[in-house]
Amino acid sequence: LAIGFTVACEAVGACLLAIRFVPSYGVNGIWPSIFCAVSAYCNAGFDVLGFVPGNSSMTVFAGDPLVSLTVSFLIIIGGLGFIVVQDIYLCKILPRFQHKDPMRLNFHSQICLGVTVALLFFGTVGFFILEYDNTMAHLNILEKINCAFFQATNTRTAGFASVNIGSQHEFTKILSVLLMFIGACPGSTGGGIKTTTFMVLAVTVISTIRGKNEAVILRHRFSVP
Numbered sequence: 001l002a003i004g005f006t007v008a009c010e011a012v013g014a015c016l017l018a019i020r021f022v023p024s025y026g027v028n029g030i031w032p033s034i035f036c037a038v039s040a041y042c043n044a045g046f047d048v049l050g051f052v053p054g055n056s057s058m059t060v061f062a063g064d065p066l067v068s069l070t071v072s073f074l075i076i077i078g079g080l081g082f083i084v085v086q087d088i089y090l091c092k093i094l095p096r097f098q099h100k101d102p103m104r105l106n107f108h109s110q111i112c113l114g115v116t117v118a119l120l121f122f123g124t125v126g127f128f129i130l131e132y133d134n135t136m137a138h139l140n141i142l143e144k145i146n147c148a149f150f151q152a153t154n155t156r157t158a159g160f161a162s163v164n165i166g167s168q169h170e171f172t173k174i175l176s177v178l179l180m181f182i183g184a185c186p187g188s189t190g191g192g193i194k195t196t197t198f199m200v201l202a203v204t205v206i207s208t209i210r211g212k213n214e215a216v217i218l219r220h221r222f223s224v225p
Contacts, residue, residue, distance in 0.1 A: 001089070002082045006041065009077055013037035016070040020061075025051075040074035043190040045159020058150070062136075062162040063143030071160060072153040079157045079184035080116065084109045107220055108196065112185040115195035123152025123179055130172040135163035155179045157190030 014037035021029030032048050039046045052060050061067040077085070091103040105113070128136075128148035136144045147162050154160040156179045168176075183192010200215070200222060207215040215222040 001086060005082075005085060009074060010034075010037045010041050013040065013070055013074045017067060020064065020066050036071065037074060040071045040158065040160070041078040041189065043075055043078050043157040043184060043188070045154065047160065057159075057161040059162055059164065062147045062150070063139050065146050068146055068150040068162060072150050075153050075158045075160075075190075076116070076120070079188050079190040080112060081185040081188035083187045084112045084185060107218060108186075110218055111196050111199050115182075115199050116185065119156060119179060119182065119195070120149070120152055123155065123175070124149045126175045127151045127172065130169050130175065131163065134169060134172075135167050151176075152179070156182065157184040157188075157192065 014034045017033040017036055018030060021033045023029075025032070028051070035046075035048050038044075047057055049057065049060075058068065058071065087105050087109040091105050091109075095102045124145070125148075128144060131148070131151075132144060136147050139147055150160075150162045155176045165173075165176075181192060182198045183194060184190025186194045186196055199217060203215040203217050204222065207213075
């Protein structure tokens with residue numbers, strides 16, 4: 001399941017990127033399409049776009065939703081981890097085909113999905129506000145939202161960039177460091193301390209400040225040292 005799902009995601013991603021790269025660069029766009037799709041899913045952040053004018057990762061495609069969203073969702077899916085992907089398939093997708101009621105995701109998957117969505121949302125809002133008139137000044141409003149989402153996504157676990165990182169505000173760099181520190185989910189292709197660890201640490205700190213001996217997450221209790 002893991003191997004088949006990985007190949008399928010990377011193949012779909014490569015085809016979508018080829019829609020943009022092949023018309024722009026001819027047959028030379030086939031290899032970058034495949035390479036970037038694999039790199040994005042694996043949360044590697046490497047690209048072979050040095051031949052593109054600008055020579056700076058994905059900056060040329062900052063306002064292009066086809067390229068940036070394809071890369072973003074490959075990063076997200078790879079960063080969720082195979083445990084979460086399998087759980088979604090077994091609990092939500094497979095029962096539909098079997099004409100059964102979907103089941104609840106396990107505790108691990110709920111935490112991973114919840115923290116991932118929260119980080120993407122707050123990261124996108126943060127990048128949008130902080131870089132609105134700076135590195136994203138040349139983009140229109142929709143392109144800025146698209147660019148902010150891309151940065152919030154790839155900063156956590158990959159290494160692509162759709163803006164000049166060196167020109168970002170200091171607060172933006174701090175936000176980037178925090179997102180990179182947290183990273184992706186356990187059992188995924190991404191790094192960081194992992195979303196589950198971050199959630200446990202955050203809830204434990206809050207519980208300790210409030211003087212409680214236990215931390216509770218989705219009705220699961222953790223003892224506070």
